[in-house]
Amino acid sequence: MISDRLSATFAALADPTRRAILARLVSGEASVTQLAAPFEISMPAISKHLKVLERAGLIARGHEAQWRPCRLKAGPLKDVADWAEHYRRYWTESFDRLDDYLRDVENREKKHGYGKHGDKRKRA
Amino acid sequence: MISDRLSATFAALADPTRRAILARLVSGEASVTQLAAPFEISMPAISKHLKVLERAGLIARGHEAQWRPCRLKAGPLKDVADWAEHYRRYWTESFDRLDDYLRDVENREKKHGYGKHGDKRKRA
DNA sequence: GATGTATTTAACCTCTAGGTTAATTATGCC
DNA sequence: GGCATAATTAACCTAGAGGTTAAATACATC
Incomplete structure (x- = not known):
């Protein structure tokens, strides 16, 4: 279980199905x-x-007979x-x-440099 | 592995250690x-x-001798x-x-209502 | 080339996330 | 009460996250 609220929020938002559900709730309450x-997944x-x-x-x-309608609560999204x-x-x-690193990095780029997976390039 | 970029970003941000690392990188590159x-966790x-x-x-x-300095790339945070x-x-x-639900819900709150875990209240 | 430092990789562990199917609970209707 | 519908719970599975320790890699220096 995630203790801090922001982590719980980010974790909840990390799933596309859940984001889609939130998006759907923008147009109002839904069962x-x-x-x-x-979605193709099970109930x-x-x-x-x-x-x-x-x-x-x-x-x-909510509770309405056998339905449990959901509505959006956007509070955590402000955080x-x-x-x-x-x-x-x-x-x-x-x-x-x-701007911060151009001078530092660019003028020594033959030796170092930011590459995708480290420095696998040939060096002159 | 997470395919869509936004999900990967949210997942990355869901960990407080990682958010702390990003916060640290605001003050510049670091090894x-x-x-x-x-942190108390291992390397x-x-x-x-x-x-x-x-x-x-x-x-x-980056690459600098045996160091792999990190710097912030805030692009995904814009997303x-x-x-x-x-x-x-x-x-x-x-x-x-x-505003959307006050009329709908409030005037029938004796029967239904939004509670933390469903309707466990006594009803009149 | 041996040593020291920085960092990653390997191998492993445990816990949880996200999914399933089958059974259970809650409610409205006849 | 019995049946249909809505939703959750139970029991289970697999894959991955996040952590560990120990070994390997990369580089600078002596």
């Missing part, structure tokens, strides 16, 4: 069956996804947005802190 | 040993976290921020779509 319709699987979303505080659930905002200047600097 | 310092564990961050495109790695922004109006509506 479990309705939420399950677009219990959907049920588990909903439990994860509920634990993360991203949905709330996500706020958290990401702290990094805005780093994605704004066109290439991630480009 | 693996430097990044590991604040291989840190190495794995860095691999996750690298795969998610959140860091880039996170953009994604979250779509839900702004739902967390802005003070209590998550409050």
Whole structure:
């Protein structure tokens, strides 16, 4: 079980099915069956996804006869947005802190350099 | 392995150690040993976290002698921020779509209602 | 080339995530 | 009460996450 709220939120959002469920809930309350319709997975699987979303505080659930309608609770998403905002200047600097390391790195690029999987290039 | 980029990003961010590493990288490039310092886990564990961050495109790695300095790559965080922004109006509506369901729900709250774990309350 | 430092890889462990099918619970309707 | 529908719980499976320790790799220096 994930203790801190932000981790629980990110973990809940890491699954595309769950993000799709949230997206669906934007257009209003829905039953479990309705939420399950677009997916090929079983009902219990959907049920588990909903439990994860509920634990993360991203949905709330009601009771109407045998239905348990879900609705969006976007509160934790504000935390996500706020958290990401702290990094805005780093994605704004066109290439991630480009200015910071250009002088350091570029003028010694024959020796070092940032490659995808380390330095496997031939060296002159 | 996670196929879509957004899922990989969220999954990477779901771990507090990894978020702390990103936060540290805001103050500039750092070696693996430097990044590991604040934590009690082993070097291989840190190495794995860095691999996750690298795969998610959140860091880039260099080569300097036996060091593999890391730097922040905030690109994917913009996607996170953009994604979250779509839900702004739902967390802005003070209590998550409050207006949408107040009429529907509140006037039948004796029968139904949104509780933490379903309707376990006594009914009149 | 031996030694020391930085880091990764290998091999392993445990726990959990995400899925399944079958059974159970809750409710409305006849 | 009996049946149909909605959803959850139970029991199970597999793959992967996150951690460990020990061994291997890469580089600088003496």
